[in-house]
Amino acid sequence: MSITPIPDQTLGPAIETAEIDWQDGQPVSRAFGDVYFSRENGLEETRYVFLGHNRIEQRFAALEEGASFVVAETGFGTGLNFLATWRAWEHHAPPDARLHFVSVERYPLTPADLEQALTLWPELAPLAEALIAQYPALVTGTHRLVFDSGRVRLTLYFGEARDAWSNLRFSADAWYLDGFAPALNPDLWLEQLIGQIATRSRPGATVATFTAVGAVRRALLAAGFSMRKVPGFGRKREMLAGEFNAPASVVPRQNHSPVTIVGAGIAAALTARNLAERGRDVHIFSAGDEPADGASGNAQAALYVKLGVDYGPETQLALHALLHAQRTYQRYDPDNTRFWHRTGLLQLAGSEREADRQRRFLERNRYPGNVLQSVNVTDAQRLSGSPVQSGGLWFPDSGWLEPPHLCQWLLEHPRIQCHYGHKVEQVRHDGRQWQLAFTNSEAQSSNIVILTGGHQVANLLPDGQNYRFRAIRGQVSQLPAEAITGTDAVICGDSYLNPIHGEYAVTGATFDLDTTNPELLTSSHQENIDRLSTWLPGIWSQVPPPAAEALPGRVSFRCTTHDYQPVAGAAGATDEPRGLYVLTGLGSKGFALAPLLAEWLADVICGEPESLEPVISDRLSLARCRRSTDDR
Template sequence: MDGDQPFSSRFDDVYFSRESGLDETRHVFLTHNRLEQRWTALSAGEHFCIAETGFGTGLNFLAAWQLWQACAPVDTFLHFVSTEKYPLSRTDLQRALAIWPELGPFSAELLSQYQDLTPGWQHFSFAGGRVTLTLLIGDLFDTLPQLDAAVDAWFLDGFAPARNPDMWQPALYQRMAELSRPGATVATFTSVGDVRRGLIAAGFAMQKVKGFGRKREMLCGQLEQAPASRWQAPWYARPNTTTERSAIVVGAGLAGCSTAHSLARRGWQVTVLERLPEIAGAASGNPQGILYCKLSPHHPPLSRFIQSSYQYSLRLLQRELEPGEGRWQACGVLQLGSDEKELRRQQGLADQGYPHSFLYAVNAAEASALAGVKVERSGLFFPGGGWVSPPALCRRLLEHPNIQVRTTTTIVELRRDDDQWQLLDENGNQLATSGTVIICGAHETARFAQTRHLALKPIRGQITHLPADNDSSRLKTVLCADGYVSPARQGQHHLGASFRFDRLDLVPSDEENQHNLELLLGLSPELHQHFSSTPPLGARVGLRCTAPDYLPLLGPVLKPDSFLQQYAVLGKDASQQPDEQAPWQPGLYVNTAHGSRGMISAPLSGELLAAWLNNEPLPLPRDLSEAVHPSRFLLRQLVRGKQTSRHKPGPAGQRQ
């Protein structure tokens, strides 16, 4: 930073014009993408997608948001996707945006959710759901190939071509064309000939126009010739979506409430059907859910999914739920090393340069100081983590005028009639109808004929309730290792949790209480000693739902028999690229198999479901959206044991 004027020492360049960066943004990107005219003409329910190269200070995003609020119809939606390899810290971003007081209300909302960003995809929701921001943190040549979006306008920004030649490349312009809707526009501050020729070669009709201030010329244009589309596995492609903006969500746990909330914020009318008498009455009913983010330094799909989900969940809590009063607390989470392997994993993460506000390593003495009780192991501290009451969050997510909730409503059969799903009870009576149904019923998702093929498994888990007193209430953070213990909430600590594969009843057992107390020994021998002679106040049992690869199932559902028949060629040669449209169950989606991570994974999963249904940019990279896609198990079933060593499918079914 140079005073309040942000300056990049890496590129030896300023982030925006010293004369008037905001006026330059309006001239280059807003005016020459004709945004005001296009936005005024939008119809109810439409969404518009802007993609940008180089988020920088967020000035372009905030200026676009300000214009959107001024001229777009109230029932339309803006999705802004931006790449950034070197994100600013929250402190520097706040200093930079203070230059523009007229953007103050928009800057304040951005800063309220913005923390120091980690690599990966960062998803934000603003203005009651009307404005969505997805930041792709990393090299754009890694992130843009993974973007699943249809872009209406491009802000081709970034440091000048002479300062940052690695960005201004034909591969970028080609990817822009591939991601563009027909007629998409582009504007950029530069008029460099190589940039103009590169965009023309990619299919954009470009022209030089008057630049801003001392810059004599700039470029703007429109996609004139769309490039040939690349092959995409049809079982991961987007199904046709209905124009009817209403849906039924089956299940009122974390997954169902998150899905309903994400759709309602986009203007959908949502009915939530729950078989139990209360919201979050099953596995989502624990008094305290832990914001637990276990990562791998090798960044497999599960770790990347958890990292993005964790950070979105923290934003959702900050936006939607007041802390305190037993609702949630950002008290921090200490992940303690339980053995040498775990210590190596933690050290590998600590060495990767994460922001200190996200995680950092602590020794046993530092961990004890943070926890407020004696801890005998080193570990990682996540300052933004903590605990939340899942029932309180679920109730808050359903407090939206577009959501109707019906409890004590058991669905036993789904039946498709023309373009509608009929939801029937045990007597065949129709309880509800809709063109779109999202099943969020944990392991019970698989009890319907249309979803019976899904690979779901229930696992019993019991938590133990312990009485809080003056000594135990010194515990200030969540402690995690093989188990976890929470700081006091309403006079109780919660300790867990067991994993039982041999029984699926919901009756608490003394054996599992004892097991949980043994887990406490590995967290804090001091606390274990304290509670060793104190009888538990009670226990609660729930059934987690997992998939074989421990990733959730999120997305549209196939007809299994038709799939296996239609793509049988893959059983002989997995490198084939069939083009025939996948046999979808029209309008049927699932959001399930969150295991013990639902507090982390459900909110972003709701956003992913809403993006599928609303035909928006997906909030996850394409390879991750395929890694959690329900189609993945049918694909594996088809090719299992029959692909050659030369043609093994890579992650998410892509060829290596």
Template sequence: MSRLPPRPDLSWKEDGTPVAGRVGDVYFSRHNGLEETRTVFLQGCGLPGRWKGQPSFTIGELGFGTGLNFLAAWQLWRETRLPGQWLHFVSFEGYPLDRADAARALSAWPELGDLSSKLAEAWPERAYGVQRMVQAEDGVTLTLHTGEISETLPQASMLADAWFLDGFSPAKNDGMWAETLWPLVRERCREGAVLSTFTVAGSVRRGLAAAGFEVEKRPGFGRKRERLEVRIANQQARQPDPYALRPFETRAGKVRIVGAGIAGACATRTLLDRGLEVEVIDAATGPAEAASGNPLGLVMPRLDAGDTVQARLLIDAYLAARRFYAGRPGVTETGVAQRPKDEREAERIAKILADPPLGLENLEALSGGGQLHKQALIIEPATLIPSLLEGANCRFGETIRMEGLQDETPTILATGYSITSLLDWLQVEGRLGQVESCRIEVDSPAFALAQGDYCIALGETRLWGATFEPWTGGEIAVNDAAQDANMAALERLDPYWRQMAQQAEIVSRAGVRATTPDRLPLIGRAPDPDEAMKVFDGVRHGQPLKDDAPLAGPLLIAGGFGSRGFTWGPWAGEILAGLLLSEPAPATISALQAVSPMRQILRRLKRGG
């Protein structure tokens, strides 16, 4: 199986209607497709009436296709939305269209105005996983799960107010209408949710009824005499939440963030854009004075040869970072030439290129070995991070202790390694990282080289490194040994760059990065460790996880980012927004469990700790 999702084997009728060759069915009728969407799905789910007066509304959809249903919902939302309201549209697609084909298909509907071009501009990358588009000016998010529906739907963390069931014809695409899907859909419904679909196939009606839905035939559209409207017959019990993935019961209006590095800044910008009041507190005299404050940073993907939960979430986070940073000050797109540092890495890169998880617009082989990452980013933290904090109430020079966080204000701890002084049970390791930089009288286009270490060129600035040494406390200071190691690395990366650097004044900078034993970040709600050890004591003896995680009040964590803070930050911000505002998660359940702070306690218990 390829690590890239399959294309839909697209063809076009003479009138411009797109056809999926795999199932032999049209995506929509060119003559009435938009009106059918408005009748079957929007009116069928009681919209816009059902979202009036709601702070947010979530629509789930089976079958994203060209995005026509999403655009119709977005247009209606834009016309009827009140200030502060948010629409969340979550869709599932197994055979994603390319950007150009989607734009061609949607050109049939000029009445959608600028929305089609906005969607085309933000069209998701061809990759398995979860990608999110945010249109803050309209209060809209689109979250797309790409992969086989039997795999993606069980992994979706969401509760929908409405569902559009819009796979191709059940007779031609039975996988999207399988009876096993309907209990999964039902688990992802809020109380009072309404579902609608164009089909009245008996197998669909029976499957929905068996899953606990009330199914009613309604007048259809065009040549289809009937359609279905579906409602929940009775509310179901909540599933246990051992990893603390369930959102807050009460929607937050104000949030406190401790830490003004990249983790805190990304969370700040995300929550400000959602309309929340944000207070930022940092012990330093200004933003990004710790590990986030290097002259330049690099956002590039970490690609694994295997198709694991960790490999996919790394791609999700990288694509989220690219989307979040696009067009912001202090961000420059670049290519990164990555050469293997040894034979083992050469084999790994060769496996990746033989079956890549990203398309050729992102990745290609380098002559002589290695891979070129085409859409990586160079970050100027001194410019970017203050811009992300604009609009927040920032208080610098203040040290926070746990006793100062005992009120009801939701608080995000984004303090890097110093989080260990607040939550001493967390397994967080400090790594001392040193980089070198200089300015030379050669204005270079943006570019970067990577081979274990990395070097970055942007204008007259060069930066290279970085060391990653164990740190157990004490003074954070630069040292000659680290500079020698970085200079040796620069020689391996590019001898010419080293020669030029030796003729300039080199500036060293050191900082402590917080990392975890499994090298994955800590993102999510903070558990009460003592209570959690009691509640889940049976895990030591192999008992199943059947309880909710005890929580440490309204406390959340964004940390353990290691050397990839600029990559993890935007993805973490969206996860935290979902928890605080009861939004659909921008990640799979497996990914959320993999980064949940609660995982450390459960892992300790499973190992008999």
């Protein structure tokens, strides 16, 4: 076996993991010399210290229908506090309420250590299994995990606590100040960190911690918390509990208005489903007769990103979007039978230029092996089931999708109403609401509108064509199964090739900058054949390859921006009418980017903890795409 896992320490996005000693079946941190939970009964300690002194069960039971509640924690550890809170949520919260649990971990457990630790609590086994199944790859930054059909969300930040509370946008209703004892882990208890916790707290937010150390109590008092000492758990004499004394503020009522979405492709379908699972009614308006009739409508789509040699915000977005997409599609189709096919994906180093890029990429970065692996030609052939002629990067959790089936399934939700054959001609604000004007039907009004129609979004924005969007024609070709040797995984070179599905395998797509022709072109089919023959010459089972003029295929137009980064978020400035949002510019990576961007956009619209850090979300603004006077 000659696959080389990339070491998951030090460079690039990989994060250093916890070193665990197991003493009498209990996990102990080797770095801090401290236990993760009470040796007497860790679950009961969690329920006494954190749930009990934050009045979690009573507050869950008192929530209004459709409300959300945010718990924040300073040390994720084994996930025991999260699972105990989730269990209390199941038993006490209204069925349509939503739990957000925000946690940070500087030294995350490996999946094997996490699984071993959670076997100690059989009563939490079903929830533990769900956590283990979605436990994120061990890379720095923010990971969003979604459970129980969207009723429970975990925002897990791998990195320093100070960075987490600076980078994450949320307001907590309750705090679990967990982690190791202050004397053993002093960085976790700095006054600066306590101050950051105060800025992330709602008025009246509660706090509990197992420690009673005077320095911690004084720091919390200085930050605005009223604190008291109470009896500790088990043999521990005292602990601290308190409440945030910020001045009462006028908290706007939660906006439960229906949401209108223009478009029915993958961005629209994922956003609609996300909002519907949060209890929002959604209306889809699409000019077509069915979902995914635009750029999202190819028979097969590869789940693929190209990670940059240098790890910056663009690569961070691509990586976390890919990981979130893998979790999302697996959650929606766990058996890989409806629309998601987790076959793995091979990114070939098939040219000198690409081989050099991958070499530099590997020198400058470290990724866990469950994200990607460097493979030689022998293992590339074995993993892909194809006669490739070079090694490359293997993405074991990627694969391919059936987009029309995926979009149709996403929109089959009782809170989603689809209105096909409705071409939106104009979107304007009348001083009260947004008005949608259609070609052949009555206008519709809405407080919240999301535009997802690719490059056509520019036609509907209040200032029209003053944005740097571009439509790029792409034609895919469907290769007959008998014409190729087949492949077990997605293979990416100068183009891509999906595994055979039914009678065909999809390859392509062309990248046509200077034509708007929507018709299938024989020349584009020939281009796809020639490119595939160049980088994967052994794929043909017959010579010559199939005639270009006989191939079926499909043409669509992908929307890109001037900087090839997506657009997501509010459309207007702060002094302009609110409630108009945009999600577009996903280019050829829509199926990788859309799940995370839809998640974040739903966070923003619902006023819930955000799944993107500002260093990323601020780069997605529509304003950056506005043309300057010189460009017009």
